[in-house]
């Protein structure tokens with residue numbers, strides 16, 4: 001029976017981001033504004049209102065300035081009172097003060113809006129990340145999207161909002177200043193408007209090119225970051241120093257940089273050349289407009305005040321047109337980046353609560369013809385796997401590296417769903433039940449268990465965090481796992497662990513592993529999974545752990561993965577995996593009698609010990 005995986009792979013974007021149709025872009029624009037609005041309606045309104053009102057001030061200033069100049073010019077001929085001049089001056093000062101007030105309120109609300117936005121978008125990204133399946137995290141594409149999404153958190157949504165408001169503001173300024181300048185001659189305004197266009201076209205074109213460059217480099221940048229992180233990792237520094245491959249890492253890190261640099265240089269070179277051409281064209285057009293206005297001045301058709309509107313207006317119009325067109329292209333570019341964020345937020349989540357709720361202990365687990373293939377790969381890593389394990393039994397999985405043991409555990413614990421076949425729990429199809437409710441019956445220690453930089457108590461209680469402050473439960477799990485060393489830590493169970501943060505105590509590999517075992521025991525589960533539980537333990541600790549494990553797991557299902565046959569032989573039933581297929585199964589005695597792959601591997605390891613004993617005896 002074949003069932004499609006429950007959690008499908010994220011759909012690929014059908015078109016490259018920069019080729020999406022306008023309708024999609026407009027939808028992204030409205031979603032972005034929705035993000036901004038929800039982050040802080042109050043600051044959104046305050047920012048928009050202050051910006052729009054402030055946009056009308058340049059025209060008001062120009063006009064009052066013109067009136068003042070004309071009055072001053074007239075005063076030379078008499079007939080203008082000092083009071084009239086002072087009134088105009090007072091209006092000009094009032095406009096300035098009002099402008100500063102608007103600017104102050106606008107900047108403050110923008111800053112607070114940006115902060116709220118950063119928080120709310122980060123929160124959405126983290127919410128999304130916590131709803132993604134384990135499968136998604138094994139996929140490089142998801143990582144790329146996650147990284148891109150994080151990069152955009154700070155600036156992009158706010159950029160879209162401020163640019164959109166800026167666009168409306170620029171329109172207000174342009175219309176009002178344009179109306180004043182139109183009085184100076186028909187050609188003046190169009191020429192000045194035209195002069196702003198080349199620069200904007202160039203900046204837009206290279207803005208998109210810059211985006212495409214970054215997007216192409218995302219994967220390589222991630223590799224480069226990874227290489228850098230190897231050189232700055234506290235856990236890897238020993239291995240890096242001993243093998244002395246710092247130079248190799250640095251060289252690879254630098255080669256990525258050189259690749260990025262070459263692309264950047266090319267972009268900067270082209271952008272500078274085009275930018276220079278654009279400013280030349282713009283200067284010529286302004287020169288032409290100035291010549292036309294001077295012609296009218298020579299004919300005595302315009303006043304000094306009008307001329308001041310022209311001179312000051314040029315800068316104003318140019319800056320505003322620049323803002324307007326840059327605003328459009330800025331919004332377009334920011335929306336390209338926002339698509340990355342939306343791509344990530346739109347990844348399908350796995351609903352761990354979907355399905356019937358499992359309750360009560362798991363008494364049997366049965367794999368019926370189970371097969372599995374990792375997404376985006378073309379090879380089945382498990383094929384036709386059949387076995388049954390019941391309460392009170394310990395089942396051991398044996399096999400060489402890459403045989404499929406951990407993958408089988410991922411299926412059993414519902415982190416992944418089989419590509420084919422069925423898993424039955426107490427005779428019922430596991431897929432009927434919600435993964436979370438089934439997982440509550442399971443506890444596990446992974447090969448790469450977590451070393452959480454938190455207190456020892458939290459490290460244990462994370463398995464069922466609601467019981468963190470229940471009396472004595474953490475202590476009893478610690479005792480069962482033989483992790484009593486925590487009593488000797490300066491603050492006992494409350495000692496912060498790890499060396500990432502101040503005051504943290506670092507533990508040895510075996511001590512961390514014992515805490516992870518305590519975490520496993522902390523959850524009152526009916527299925528216990530031990531993936532290499534003794535790898536970091538010393539010999540005495542290992543035999544103690546295995547004895548304890550035998551005693552404590554009698555009324556449960558125990559699944560054990562180990563490369564140590566001294567551990568494996570204690571299991572009731574042993575399954576030997578080879579290349580994703582079960583090649584042998586039975587008890588230790590049965591498998592030894594069979595004299596197949598298990599017996600060969602067992603004898604190989606036993607001979608290793610035997611040889612060691614012979615050597616030590618002969619010394």
Ligand SMILES: Nc1ncnc2c1ncn2[C@@H]1O[C@H](COP(=O)(O)OP(=O)(O)OP(=O)(O)O)[C@@H](O)[C@H]1O
Pocket residue numbers: 138374375377381399400401402403404405406407408
């Ligand atoms: N996320 C993944 N994507 C694609 N292939 C994977 C992934 N994880 C594991 N594999 C492949 O699946 C196969 C089984 O891997 P698995 O980790 O289950 O082996 P294992 O028996 O647990 O090995 P080990 O003893 O080394 O822990 C291997 O060939 C491995 O390359």
